[in-house]
Amino acid sequence: MKTGANELKIAQVESYLDVAREQGFDAVLTISNQLAGAPGEHPLTVDKRKLRKVSLHHLSWSQIRTEALVEQGNKAVSDPDQAWILAEFIRYLEHPRSGAAEFEDMGASWVAVREASRSGTLQAADKGGIDVVRRYEQLMSFAAMRLSRELGVEVRPALSRGDMKDPDRRLQAAAAALAETGILSGGLRVPNAAALIEVIADLRASRIRCSMTVDAPDTGRATTRLNWLRQLRDSKGQVCIEATAVRQRGKGAVRTLAELRETPKLAINDPARELRAFTVSLSANAGTKRGKTRGSFVTSILETVENFYADVVQHIKPWMPPPVKVRDDDPPPTGIHDVPQQASAADARTGNIRDPVQTSPPE
Numbered sequence: 001m002k003t004g005a006n007e008l009k010i011a012q013v014e015s016y017l018d019v020a021r022e023q024g025f026d027a028v029l030t031i032s033n034q035l036a037g038a039p040g041e042h043p044l045t046v047d048k049r050k051l052r053k054v055s056l057h058h059l060s061w062s063q064i065r066t067e068a069l070v071e072q073g074n075k076a077v078s079d080p081d082q083a084w085i086l087a088e089f090i091r092y093l094e095h096p097r098s099g100a101a102e103f104e105d106m107g108a109s110w111v112a113v114r115e116a117s118r119s120g121t122l123q124a125a126d127k128g129g130i131d132v133v134r135r136y137e138q139l140m141s142f143a144a145m146r147l148s149r150e151l152g153v154e155v156r157p158a159l160s161r162g163d164m165k166d167p168d169r170r171l172q173a174a175a176a177a178l179a180e181t182g183i184l185s186g187g188l189r190v191p192n193a194a195a196l197i198e199v200i201a202d203l204r205a206s207r208i209r210c211s212m213t214v215d216a217p218d219t220g221r222a223t224t225r226l227n228w229l230r231q232l233r234d235s236k237g238q239v240c241i242e243a244t245a246v247r248q249r250g251k252g253a254v255r256t257l258a259e260l261r262e263t264p265k266l267a268i269n270d271p272a273r274e275l276r277a278f279t280v281s282l283s284a285n286a287g288t289k290r291g292k293t294r295g296s297f298v299t300s301i302l303e304t305v306e307n308f309y310a311d312v313v314q315h316i317k318p319w320m321p322p323p324v325k326v327r328d329d330d331p332p333p334t335g336i337h338d339v340p341q342q343a344s345a346a347d348a349r350t351g352n353i354r355d356p357v358q359t360s361p362p363e
Contacts, residue, residue, distance in 0.1 A: 002032035003061070003099025010044050017050040027055040033101045035060045037137030038159050041167055061100035065093045066145040073152045103142035104292030107135045111290060117182040117203040124176040133174040133184065139298060140186035140199065143305045147190065150306070158187030158196040178203075188305070194318045199305060201286055201297075208300055210308035211281035216243070217319045218274075225275045226264045228319060232257060232280070235311050240281045245273035280316070282308045 002008055008030055016028050034043040042058045068090050070076075077083045093100045109128030116122035122129055140157045147155040163170040178184060182204035188197040195212040202209070217225045232239065237258030244252045248269075255266045268275070284307075287300035 001030070002034075004033070004101065006032070007034055008032050008044055010046055013044055013056070014046050014050055017046065017054050017056065020054045021050070025054065027057055029057045029059065031059050031061065031064070033061050033099075034058075035062060035103055035138040035141050037134060037141065037167065037171075038157055038164055039141075040164070045168075061093065062102050062142060062145055065090065065100065066148050068093070069149045070152055070154075073149070102292075103138055104298060105135075106139070106290045106297055107131050110135070110297070113178075114203050114288070117178065120182075122179045122182075124172075124179040126175075126179070129175045129178055130171060133171055133178060136174075136184045136186060136201070137171075139301055140188065143199070143302055144188050146302060146306065147188065147309060151190070153191045155188055155190050158189040158198075190309070190313065193313055194316045197305070197308065197313060199301065201301065203286070206286045206288070207283055208286045208304045209281055209283045210304055211279055212313060212316070213277050213279045214316060214318055216275040216277055218321070226260075226267060228278065229257070229260060229264070229267075231315050231317065232312065235315065236282075237261070238282070239312060240283070241267060242279040242281070243267040243269075243275050244277045244279065245269065246276045248273070248276070280312050282312060 013028070013030060020026075020028050030042070030044075032043075036043050036058055042056055046056065068086060072083075072086055072090060077086055092098055109131040113122060113126070113128045113132045116126070116128075137157070144155040144157055159170075174185070182202060184201040184203065186199045188199065190197065193212075194214045198209075198211050198213075200209045200211070201207075217228055226243075229241065235257055237256055239257045240254050241257060241260060242252050242254045253267060253269050260267055282304065284300060284304045287296045287298070289296035290298075292298045
């Protein structure tokens with residue numbers, strides 16, 4: 001366990017794995033302020049041969065604090081004594097002298113990588129680029145924790161199964177993309193949200209963009225499908241909408257909500273084509289400083305993510321087709337013989353059999 005600025009060391013962790021194997025322990029658990037890029041991963045890369053008989057797990061202090069706050073916010077601890085202990089534990093973790101720090105730094109390579117990305121001189125193999133990509137993954141994990149604390153549910157980084165299986169390949173691909181485009185990308189998956197939240201940081205343009213793409217209604221004309229935008233009637237006017245049509249090539253028209261509220265048809269390039277999806281986005285300036293102070297990159301990412309969720313994500317419900325109505329194929333009664341036949345069917349169910357053509361009781 002490490003606190004404050006003390007970090008885990010590979011040699012120390014590997015020695016603990018050796019001791020655990022010799023003593024017959026099943027696992028080694030490390031706790032520090034270091035964050036993993038994805039759930040279940042470890043911030044250090046150790047010799048895999050040492051993991052044949054002993055598993056290695058990691059918890060960050062931010063994750064522990066998040067779990068405690070979610071439990072407290074959901075009132076999951078019913079015993080009053082245990083609830084008091086939980087509150088005291090949270091109070092301890094939040095004290096600056098506890099050594100339990102939050103993510104607040106993009107690392108020593110941040111300034112050099114940012115400037116190299118802007119000038120177009122960054123190479124995919126640069127060690128600093130790998131470090132910044134790893135830090136950005138950790139920032140996405142921390143952004144997920146911040147949303148978890150606010151919402152009381154488990155928010156996780158959005159990663160594919162392939163990315164989870166091969167973290168090294170994932171980091172190399174992200175570093176190559178950063179060198180080529182100047183873009184850091186990540187995503188968040190919120191339970192019951194209409195779609196995942198994509199978080200893009202363009203270092204060359206110094207802009208941050210949060211977005212989500214949802215299916216458009218599949219019934220009605222294009223102008224009718226634009227009624228979907230009514231869900232965002234309380235959102236800020238600078239939120240942008242891109243409508244994508246079926247078999248469309250390239251990007252569609254991107255308009256702000258303020259523009260579309262005045263003229264909804266601006267979202268439609270070709271009225272003859274049916275709309276397939278809407279991409280809703282919110283952009284902001286990216287901070288430049290490496291720390292967590294005002295005007296820093298970390299602060300600008302966290303604030304943009306939380307603003308996007310509050311202003312957009314929580315209001316969007318995925319479109320659902322209306323339920324199919326019962327179809328009445330039987331024609332209405334047209335003759336005098338139809339009514340007794342219906343009556344005889346009812347009587348047959350109750351065991352009262354009568355002459356189907358008899359219209360009045362016998363004398």
